[in-house]
Amino acid sequence: MKRRIISALLVLGGVAALSACASNEDKFVAELKAAGFSNPGEPSTETAKKVKKVGKRTIKSSEKTIEVMVRVKGCDLEMAKTSGQSGYWLDELHVNGQEPDWPGYPENLKRDQVVKLLADNSSKPDGFKSCYKPNEA
Incomplete structure (x- = not known):
């Protein structure tokens, strides 16, 4: 009898954890849509585990990052968010299967601001010109 109850609780806990994760992913997609990105892709979640020694104790923690691809002016942009936090x-930026570094990119831009950034004369990552199509949506 106890095994059944414990098994049922474990199953319910797993379902609750999965639905909470999906809920955060759905909220992030809604946040991107509210910012004007009309075509967000399927969200995915990555978990980074951290282990820290404090004296004789070991403290374990994890941080979930939600990632969603959006396409703006021909460029595939991977937007990310730490689960449970704002912003x-x-x-x-994905260019021909590569992910060139783009330092200094501002955070939390709306779609119109991203379009403006892509079109301005600021420094862009390697390969940017091969994906950027100013006439595309």
Whole structure:
């Protein structure tokens, strides 16, 4: 009898954890849509585990990052957000299967601001010109 109850609780806990994660992913997609990104892709979640020694104790923690691809003016941009926190950032620009570094990209831009940034004369990552199509949506 106890095994059944414990098994049922474990299953319910797993379902609750999965639905909470999906809920955060859905909220992030809604946040991107509210910022004007009309075509967000499927969200994915990455978990980074950290282990820290404090004296004789070991403290373990994890941080979930939600990632969603959006397409703006021909460029695939991977937007990321730490689960449970406000705000998001451009994690990567994807160019011909590569992910060139783009230092200094501002965070939490709306779609119109991203379009303006892509069109201005600021420094862009390697390969940017091969993906950027100013006439595309």
